[in-house]
Amino acid sequence: MLTKRQLLVLKEIIRSFTESGQPVGSKTLMAELPIHVSSATIRNDMAALEEQGLIKKTHSSSGRVPSTKGYRFYLDNLVEPTAVSANEIAAIQQGFGGHFYKIDEIVAQSARILSNLTSYTAITLGPEVTNLKLTGFRMVPLGNHQVMAILVTSNGSVESQLFTLPPEVDSDGVEKAIRIINDELVGLSLGEVAQKLQTEVPAVLFKYMTSPDGFLDIFGNVLKKAAAERFYVGGRLNLMDYLGDNDVDQLKRLLAMMDSEQGNVNALLGPLHDSHIKVKLGSELTPDVLANLSLLTANYSVGEHGTGMIALIGPTQMPYSKMIGLLDAFREELAKRLTDYYSHFDQ
Amino acid sequence: MLTKRQLLVLKEIIRSFTESGQPVGSKTLMAELPIHVSSATIRNDMAALEEQGLIKKTHSSSGRVPSTKGYRFYLDNLVEPTAVSANEIAAIQQGFGGHFYKIDEIVAQSARILSNLTSYTAITLGPEVTNLKLTGFRMVPLGNHQVMAILVTSNGSVESQLFTLPPEVDSDGVEKAIRIINDELVGLSLGEVAQKLQTEVPAVLFKYMTSPDGFLDIFGNVLKKAAAERFYVGGRLNLMDYLGDNDVDQLKRLLAMMDSEQGNVNALLGPLHDSHIKVKLGSELTPDVLANLSLLTANYSVGEHGTGMIALIGPTQMPYSKMIGLLDAFREELAKRLTDYYSHFDQ
DNA sequence: CTTAGCACTCAAACGGTATCAGTGCTAAAA
DNA sequence: TTTTAGCACTGATACCGTTTGAGTGCTAAG
Numbered sequence: 001m002l003t004k005r006q007l008l009v010l011k012e013i014i015r016s017f018t019e020s021g022q023p024v025g026s027k028t029l030m031a032e033l034p035i036h037v038s039s040a041t042i043r044n045d046m047a048a049l050e051e052q053g054l055i056k057k058t059h060s061s062s063g064r065v066p067s068t069k070g071y072r073f074y075l076d077n078l079v080e081p082t083a084v085s086a087n088e089i090a091a092i093q094q095g096f097g098g099h100f101y102k103i104d105e106i107v108a109q110s111a112r113i114l115s116n117l118t119s120y121t122a123i124t125l126g127p128e129v130t131n132l133k134l135t136g137f138r139m140v141p142l143g144n145h146q147v148m149a150i151l152v153t154s155n156g157s158v159e160s161q162l163f164t165l166p167p168e169v170d171s172d173g174v175e176k177a178i179r180i181i182n183d184e185l186v187g188l189s190l191g192e193v194a195q196k197l198q199t200e201v202p203a204v205l206f207k208y209m210t211s212p213d214g215f216l217d218i219f220g221n222v223l224k225k226a227a228a229e230r231f232y233v234g235g236r237l238n239l240m241d242y243l244g245d246n247d248v249d250q251l252k253r254l255l256a257m258m259d260s261e262q263g264n265v266n267a268l269l270g271p272l273h274d275s276h277i278k279v280k281l282g283s284e285l286t287p288d289v290l291a292n293l294s295l296l297t298a299n300y301s302v303g304e305h306g307t308g309m310i311a312l313i314g315p316t317q318m319p320y321s322k323m324i325g326l327l328d329a330f331r332e333e334l335a336k337r338l339t340d341y342y343s344h345f346d347q
Numbered sequence: 348m349l350t351k352r353q354l355l356v357l358k359e360i361i362r363s364f365t366e367s368g369q370p371v372g373s374k375t376l377m378a379e380l381p382i383h384v385s386s387a388t389i390r391n392d393m394a395a396l397e398e399q400g401l402i403k404k405t406h407s408s409s410g411r412v413p414s415t416k417g418y419r420f421y422l423d424n425l426v427e428p429t430a431v432s433a434n435e436i437a438a439i440q441q442g443f444g445g446h447f448y449k450i451d452e453i454v455a456q457s458a459r460i461l462s463n464l465t466s467y468t469a470i471t472l473g474p475e476v477t478n479l480k481l482t483g484f485r486m487v488p489l490g491n492h493q494v495m496a497i498l499v500t501s502n503g504s505v506e507s508q509l510f511t512l513p514p515e516v517d518s519d520g521v522e523k524a525i526r527i528i529n530d531e532l533v534g535l536s537l538g539e540v541a542q543k544l545q546t547e548v549p550a551v552l553f554k555y556m557t558s559p560d561g562f563l564d565i566f567g568n569v570l571k572k573a574a575a576e577r578f579y580v581g582g583r584l585n586l587m588d589y590l591g592d593n594d595v596d597q598l599k600r601l602l603a604m605m606d607s608e609q610g611n612v613n614a615l616l617g618p619l620h621d622s623h624i625k626v627k628l629g630s631e632l633t634p635d636v637l638a639n640l641s642l643l644t645a646n647y648s649v650g651e652h653g654t655g656m657i658a659l660i661g662p663t664q665m666p667y668s669k670m671i672g673l674l675d676a677f678r679e680e681l682a683k684r685l686t687d688y689y690s691h692f693d694q
Numbered sequence: 695c696t697t698a699g700c701a702c703t704c705a706a707a708c709g710g711t712a713t714c715a716g717t718g719c720t721a722a723a724a
Numbered sequence: 725t726t727t728t729a730g731c732a733c734t735g736a737t738a739c740c741g742t743t744t745g746a747g748t749g750c751t752a753a754g
Contacts, residue, residue: 061734101509142499152489162448408703
């Protein structure tokens, strides 16, 4: 068991190391601690903390640095989220100032705001789309065999893509096909639609079109795009500030992962969880691109419109109390904005 | 004036330095040069070259390194483009393998191919859009006040954007407005359309709509998007390989410049020029984000569909003969692909 | 004009020394 | 039992003098 003073020492080591990035020695601690004991006493406490594996030395006669285990202990037991400052609230409000035409714009903007506020890297995900329903499908001919396929889903998000129609697709058939889709498939979840696209739909279409393959490709393609979980990254380049020194290779791989459009965000952030804010660091992070970094994930809920996630990537020596407070405030603000958006939209 | 042997020496210094990155001494040169003279003779030649400012020492007793002026001289007088290898041609062919629905997809893919091939950073621009004409404008209602505005231009490129219609815009008026646009404005160049949008169009629309402002905003917005010069970057992250060591700040600024959607590419690459391939390096580069780098720009022409540009950014000590050969082959290949695309499309 | 020879220069690597921050341990004080 | 002062010890860091090696410029002879 640890004494109250030892807890204080650990807390101060983490605070000081977070601020300066330098190992913390007993004399420094003596000056900073609220209680007044000699450096020798503190050294004894530090020895105890080191025995528990909570802090460690960088070399045999150096000051101490928090270990991963120490951070874990700190996060589980000691950290007290800081309230967000008025400045930060103002910055958030201002960031959300403009007008948004799509949910995704709000989510993308969130990543920007969050990264600006923290100087770290933010990743945001829109509300989950599992039981999203198809509400409409259009194809607009634009001349020269070009058509634009537009797919609308129940949360108001719109996916469109340009296609060149294969010559074997006859426009008469296409019109009928679209009518069928809107009659038969609207109201179903995207998952169900995708399934029927494999089974029933081709059979039906064969009655009206000579070769429905090209058409099915187009529809399937747009459907896939609409169902894809998209994520937005803000402050990619900030990575260089807290990772730049040594591991250029890691930096490159991480940036590449963030840039890849269809990159699986789950591999990076892990699954959606129910706790409000979750911190993972050091060896707890499975994807090795995040080694030596810290990952904060937070969920947010938009009522019946689903649950989403925001995440913050930064250095292990992060001011956790501040970041946790900020992330908590932000997730509520984002939820409010999205609820707002949906309510205008549902009216 | 320089003797033939001095030119040979300069050429070999550049070749060797490009390969090794190390200053080149007289003994090394003696071993590599096709003619057989002693190192002392070479030293004399090097002294002459240094007097001309074509090479320089890194310190008083070091080997020589080409100066900016030396590279300039080399590029203007000595360089011989290398023919592209069969492998590289195959890689280009394969890169263009898929099917493309838009010109922009071809141009974007070009940047990827070029950066893969060179391990440098490629920037590509589509053919110029100055006398692009408007060929159609659509608005597709999607329910819940949402509409998708679609603008088609004479080169087949399509621009679309989602909007939420202000409630004061009446759909009856919108339909009339669209008909007017398609009657009056189709066939005009985008520049002319933009101009009329300021002057005549509002007056006309006032006859049919109570408040055409919202509608005009939408149309203007999509028009602006269509007229914007877009550029594509491939191999951003390769920058780190040849710029990573020291200047993190430059790297950040350069990446930020490339990432910014509406970033003015002219500031980076300079204006379109008529020479096939142009190399700028060192102090010739005006934007200081490119300091100590080398910029190769090449134009390509797609007949009456305009002229575009591709560019390569890399380290100053670049294998120029190879890169120039490659860029020259690539610009012709790209022109062919685009001509192909247009011909299918014009048919 | 070319070459061999030589003295000279500088960067880089190496080993020794001093400095300094910080430690663990011990024995005395509280 | 806990706290403190004192002391020997450790390792990182910086500094200094020395050596090594690649490369130079210059000069005098071929």
